[in-house]
Amino acid sequence: MIKHIVLFKFKEDLPAAEKKSKSEKIKAELEGLINKVETLRKMEVGININPDEDYDLSLVSEFDNMEGLKAYAVHPDHVKAGAGIREILEKRACVDYEV
Template sequence: MVKHIVLFKLKESLSQEEKLDVMNRFKAAIEALPAKINVIRHIFVGLNINPDEQWDICLDSEFDTLEDVKFYATHPDHVAAAGILKDAKDGRACVDYEF
């Protein structure tokens, strides 16, 4: 199994209301993907509640193989969901590991 974790930082220029809107739309879109992309074994989006931390969103997901992660990453439904963050994102960090 492969754990795929992605952290996102949103632009500081966004108001808190804009950030919450983008984060909630992204969460809903990503968490709807298992019904459309059958290689997803688990997916969850957590929204940071601690203003002292630098990352705003954590995507936590599981797949059988790294090839499945790559399939998911390029799937049109995932690309559309990720597009929600396109203009709001300031940073991204990712790790994929076997467990």
């Protein structure tokens, strides 16, 4: 099994209300991928509740293997969700590991 973990930091100049609404929209879109991407086994998205921390949103997903993760990466619904994130993204951190 492969775990794919991503942390997202949004642009500093993004107003708090907009950050909140966009975070909720992105969370719903990413969690909705579980019903659209066949290789995706589990998806959990969390919105940071601690303003003292660096990242705003986290994603933890699971795949049977790296091929499944690669299929997810190019899936049209994932690409669409990613486009919405990129417009407000300052930085991203990612780790993939085998369980």
